[in-house]
Protein backbone atom coordinates (compact mmCIF):
# COMPACT_ATOMS: atom_id res chain seq x y z
CA UNK A 666 0.00 0.00 0.00
CA UNK A 667 1.06 3.58 -0.42
CA UNK A 668 2.71 5.67 2.27
CA UNK A 669 2.42 9.46 2.32
CA UNK A 670 4.84 11.61 4.29
CA UNK A 671 3.41 14.61 6.17
CA UNK A 672 6.21 16.87 7.42
CA UNK A 673 5.85 19.49 10.19
CA UNK A 674 8.28 22.12 11.40
CA UNK A 675 7.96 21.31 15.08
CA UNK A 676 6.83 18.50 17.32
CA UNK A 677 4.06 20.77 18.69
CA UNK A 678 2.74 21.45 15.18
CA UNK A 679 2.77 17.74 14.42
CA UNK A 680 0.92 16.95 17.66
CA UNK A 681 -1.87 19.44 16.87
CA UNK A 682 -2.30 18.24 13.29
CA UNK A 683 -2.18 14.55 14.20
CA UNK A 684 -4.70 15.11 17.01
CA UNK A 685 -7.02 16.85 14.55
CA UNK A 686 -6.75 14.03 11.96
CA UNK A 687 -7.35 11.38 14.64
CA UNK A 688 -10.28 13.27 16.20
CA UNK A 689 -11.87 13.62 12.75
CA UNK A 690 -11.52 9.88 12.13
CA UNK A 691 -13.00 9.05 15.54
CA UNK A 692 -15.91 11.45 14.96
CA UNK A 693 -16.54 9.82 11.57
CA UNK A 694 -16.56 6.39 13.25
CA UNK A 695 -19.06 7.56 15.87
CA UNK A 696 -21.29 9.09 13.19
CA UNK A 697 -21.16 5.88 11.12
CA UNK A 698 -21.26 3.16 13.80
CA UNK A 699 -22.26 4.87 17.05
CA UNK A 700 -18.83 4.14 18.53
CA UNK A 701 -15.16 4.34 17.59
CA UNK A 702 -11.88 2.61 18.45
CA UNK A 703 -8.23 3.65 18.54
CA UNK A 704 -5.03 1.70 19.25
CA UNK A 705 -2.04 3.84 20.23
CA UNK A 706 1.65 3.20 20.73
CA UNK A 707 3.84 3.79 23.75
CA UNK A 708 7.45 4.89 23.99
CA UNK A 709 8.76 8.42 24.30
CA UNK A 710 7.32 9.98 21.12
CA UNK A 711 3.53 10.26 21.59
CA UNK A 712 3.23 12.37 24.78
CA UNK A 713 2.53 15.76 23.12
CA UNK A 714 0.13 14.14 20.67
CA UNK A 715 -1.73 12.44 23.56
CA UNK A 716 -2.08 15.77 25.39
CA UNK A 717 -3.42 17.48 22.25
CA UNK A 718 -5.86 14.64 21.54
CA UNK A 719 -7.13 14.54 25.13
CA UNK A 720 -8.66 18.00 24.59
CA UNK A 721 -10.39 17.15 21.31
CA UNK A 722 -14.09 18.01 21.40
CA UNK A 723 -15.75 14.69 20.61
CA UNK A 724 -18.05 12.31 22.43
CA UNK A 725 -15.40 10.36 24.29
CA UNK A 726 -18.04 8.20 26.00
CA UNK A 727 -18.34 6.44 22.63
CA UNK A 728 -14.60 5.86 22.16
CA UNK A 729 -12.57 2.80 23.18
CA UNK A 730 -8.82 3.27 23.53
CA UNK A 731 -6.39 0.37 23.50
CA UNK A 732 -2.66 -0.14 22.93
CA UNK A 733 -0.84 -1.35 19.86
CA UNK A 734 1.61 -3.08 22.20
CA UNK A 735 2.58 -3.32 25.85
CA UNK A 736 5.31 -4.52 28.16
CA UNK A 737 4.45 -7.34 30.57
CA UNK A 738 4.81 -5.02 33.57
CA UNK A 739 2.41 -3.76 36.22
CA UNK A 740 0.40 -0.70 35.13
CA UNK A 741 2.10 1.51 37.73
CA UNK A 742 5.55 0.83 36.22
CA UNK A 743 7.24 3.71 34.41
CA UNK A 744 7.81 1.17 31.60
CA UNK A 745 4.06 0.59 31.18
CA UNK A 746 2.44 1.92 28.02
CA UNK A 747 -0.88 1.78 29.87
CA UNK A 748 0.51 4.22 32.45
CA UNK A 749 1.68 6.54 29.67
CA UNK A 750 -1.81 6.54 28.14
CA UNK A 751 -3.63 6.94 31.47
CA UNK A 752 -1.37 9.85 32.49
CA UNK A 753 -1.33 11.70 29.16
CA UNK A 754 -4.32 10.74 27.01
CA UNK A 755 -7.11 9.61 29.35
CA UNK A 756 -7.30 13.00 31.03
CA UNK A 757 -9.66 15.96 30.56
CA UNK A 758 -12.38 15.28 28.00
CA UNK A 759 -10.81 11.95 27.03
CA UNK A 760 -11.12 10.61 30.59
CA UNK A 761 -14.66 9.59 29.56
CA UNK A 762 -13.28 7.06 27.05
CA UNK A 763 -13.23 3.32 27.77
CA UNK A 764 -9.78 1.75 28.04
CA UNK A 765 -8.89 -1.84 27.11
CA UNK A 766 -5.51 -2.89 28.52
CA UNK A 767 -3.26 -5.57 27.05
CA UNK A 768 -1.60 -6.34 30.40
CA UNK A 769 -3.48 -8.47 32.94
CA UNK A 770 -2.04 -9.59 36.28
CA UNK A 771 -1.65 -13.18 35.17
CA UNK A 772 1.21 -15.56 35.96
CA UNK A 773 2.55 -15.47 32.41
CA UNK A 774 2.57 -13.08 29.47
CA UNK A 775 0.89 -15.76 27.36
CA UNK A 776 -2.10 -15.84 29.72
CA UNK A 777 -2.26 -12.05 29.58
CA UNK A 778 -2.23 -12.14 25.76
CA UNK A 779 -5.04 -14.72 25.72
CA UNK A 780 -7.14 -12.59 28.09
CA UNK A 781 -6.45 -9.44 26.08
CA UNK A 782 -7.46 -11.20 22.85
CA UNK A 783 -10.74 -12.26 24.45
CA UNK A 784 -11.47 -8.88 26.07
CA UNK A 785 -10.70 -6.86 22.92
CA UNK A 786 -12.50 -9.16 20.47
CA UNK A 787 -15.41 -6.72 20.20
CA UNK A 788 -13.31 -3.78 19.03
CA UNK A 789 -11.05 -3.03 16.11
CA UNK A 790 -12.53 -4.95 13.20
CA UNK A 791 -11.12 -2.77 11.78
CA UNK A 792 -9.88 -0.13 14.20
CA UNK A 793 -10.97 3.37 13.27
CA UNK A 794 -7.47 4.60 14.08
CA UNK A 795 -4.10 2.94 14.66
CA UNK A 796 -1.09 5.10 15.54
CA UNK A 797 2.19 3.23 15.23
CA UNK A 798 5.63 4.32 16.39
CA UNK A 799 9.01 3.05 15.26
CA UNK A 800 12.18 2.26 17.18
CA UNK A 801 15.69 3.04 16.00
CA UNK A 802 16.10 -0.67 15.19
CA UNK A 803 13.14 -0.60 12.77
CA UNK A 804 10.66 -2.26 15.13
CA UNK A 805 7.06 -1.19 15.25
CA UNK A 806 4.40 -2.36 17.71
CA UNK A 807 6.41 -5.20 19.35
CA UNK A 808 7.55 -6.59 16.00
CA UNK A 809 11.24 -6.64 16.91
CA UNK A 810 14.12 -7.74 14.69
CA UNK A 811 15.05 -11.18 16.05
CA UNK A 812 11.74 -11.40 17.92
CA UNK A 813 10.83 -14.87 19.20
CA UNK A 814 7.55 -14.95 17.24
CA UNK A 815 8.22 -12.33 14.59
CA UNK A 816 7.30 -14.50 11.58
CA UNK A 817 3.99 -15.48 13.21
CA UNK A 818 3.20 -11.86 14.19
CA UNK A 819 3.75 -10.61 10.63
CA UNK A 820 2.11 -13.58 8.87
CA UNK A 821 -1.01 -12.49 6.94
CA UNK A 822 -2.61 -15.80 7.99
CA UNK A 823 -2.21 -15.15 11.72
CA UNK A 824 -5.59 -14.09 13.07
CA UNK A 825 -6.44 -10.82 14.75
CA UNK A 826 -5.58 -10.69 18.42
CA UNK A 827 -2.82 -10.15 20.94
CA UNK A 828 0.28 -12.34 21.16
CA UNK A 829 3.51 -12.39 23.11
CA UNK A 830 6.96 -11.46 21.84
CA UNK A 831 10.43 -11.63 23.33
CA UNK A 832 13.54 -10.04 21.87
CA UNK A 833 16.97 -8.92 23.03
CA UNK A 834 16.15 -5.27 22.34
CA UNK A 835 12.74 -5.42 24.01
CA UNK A 836 13.53 -5.67 27.71
CA UNK A 837 10.52 -7.30 29.30
CA UNK A 838 8.31 -9.85 27.51
CA UNK A 839 5.92 -7.98 25.24
CA UNK A 840 2.26 -8.14 24.31
CA UNK A 841 1.43 -7.01 20.80
CA UNK A 842 -1.44 -6.94 18.38
CA UNK A 843 -0.71 -9.03 15.30
CA UNK A 844 -0.10 -7.43 11.89
CA UNK A 845 -3.56 -8.47 10.69
CA UNK A 846 -5.14 -6.61 13.61
CA UNK A 847 -3.53 -3.30 12.64
CA UNK A 848 -3.05 -3.22 8.88
CA UNK A 849 -6.63 -2.35 7.89
CA UNK A 850 -7.28 0.58 10.24
CA UNK A 851 -9.44 3.24 8.65
CA UNK A 852 -6.73 5.74 9.56
CA UNK A 853 -3.31 4.09 9.79
CA UNK A 854 -0.58 6.44 11.02
CA UNK A 855 3.15 6.05 11.54
CA UNK A 856 4.28 8.78 13.96
CA UNK A 857 8.04 9.41 14.10
CA UNK A 858 10.17 12.35 15.15
CA UNK A 859 13.81 13.35 14.75
CA UNK A 860 16.43 13.12 12.02
CA UNK A 861 17.68 9.75 13.23
CA UNK A 862 14.27 8.14 12.76
CA UNK A 863 13.91 9.76 9.33
CA UNK A 864 17.14 8.03 8.36
CA UNK A 865 15.84 4.72 9.74
CA UNK A 866 12.64 5.23 7.75
CA UNK A 867 14.60 5.88 4.53
CA UNK A 868 16.63 2.73 5.10
CA UNK A 869 13.44 0.75 5.70
CA UNK A 870 11.98 2.10 2.46
CA UNK A 871 14.90 0.54 0.59
CA UNK A 872 15.44 -3.10 -0.29
CA UNK A 873 15.93 -5.73 2.39
CA UNK A 874 14.05 -8.33 4.40
CA UNK A 875 11.19 -7.49 6.76
CA UNK A 876 12.91 -9.55 9.43
CA UNK A 877 15.77 -7.01 9.54
CA UNK A 878 13.38 -4.06 9.88
CA UNK A 879 9.81 -5.18 10.70
CA UNK A 880 8.45 -1.68 9.96
CA UNK A 881 8.85 -2.80 6.32
CA UNK A 882 5.75 -4.97 6.69
CA UNK A 883 3.78 -1.79 7.41
CA UNK A 884 5.44 0.20 4.63
CA UNK A 885 5.02 -2.58 2.04
CA UNK A 886 1.83 -4.55 2.49
CA UNK A 887 -0.87 -3.04 4.67
CA UNK A 888 -4.43 -3.08 3.37
CA UNK A 889 -4.80 0.61 4.28
CA UNK A 890 -2.58 3.46 3.13
CA UNK A 891 -0.06 4.67 5.71
CA UNK A 892 0.07 8.35 6.72
CA UNK A 893 3.57 9.08 8.02
CA UNK A 894 3.69 12.07 10.41
CA UNK A 895 7.24 13.40 10.93
CA UNK A 896 8.84 16.43 12.56
CA UNK A 897 12.55 17.08 13.22
Ligand SMILES: O=C1O[C@H](COP(=O)(O)O)[C@@H](O)[C@H](O)[C@H]1O
Pocket residue numbers: 705706707708709710711733734735736746797798799800801805806807
Ligand atom coordinates in the same frame (compact mmCIF):
# COMPACT_ATOMS: atom_id res chain seq x y z
O1 LIG B 1 8.98 -0.20 22.56
C1 LIG B 1 8.33 0.65 22.04
O2 LIG B 1 8.95 1.53 21.21
C2 LIG B 1 8.30 2.06 20.06
C3 LIG B 1 9.03 3.34 19.72
O3 LIG B 1 9.22 4.08 20.91
P1 LIG B 1 10.01 5.46 20.97
O4 LIG B 1 10.35 5.63 22.43
O5 LIG B 1 11.22 5.36 20.11
O6 LIG B 1 9.04 6.50 20.49
C4 LIG B 1 6.82 2.24 20.31
O7 LIG B 1 6.19 2.53 19.09
C5 LIG B 1 6.20 1.01 20.95
O8 LIG B 1 4.81 1.17 21.17
C6 LIG B 1 6.87 0.78 22.26
O9 LIG B 1 6.32 -0.31 22.96
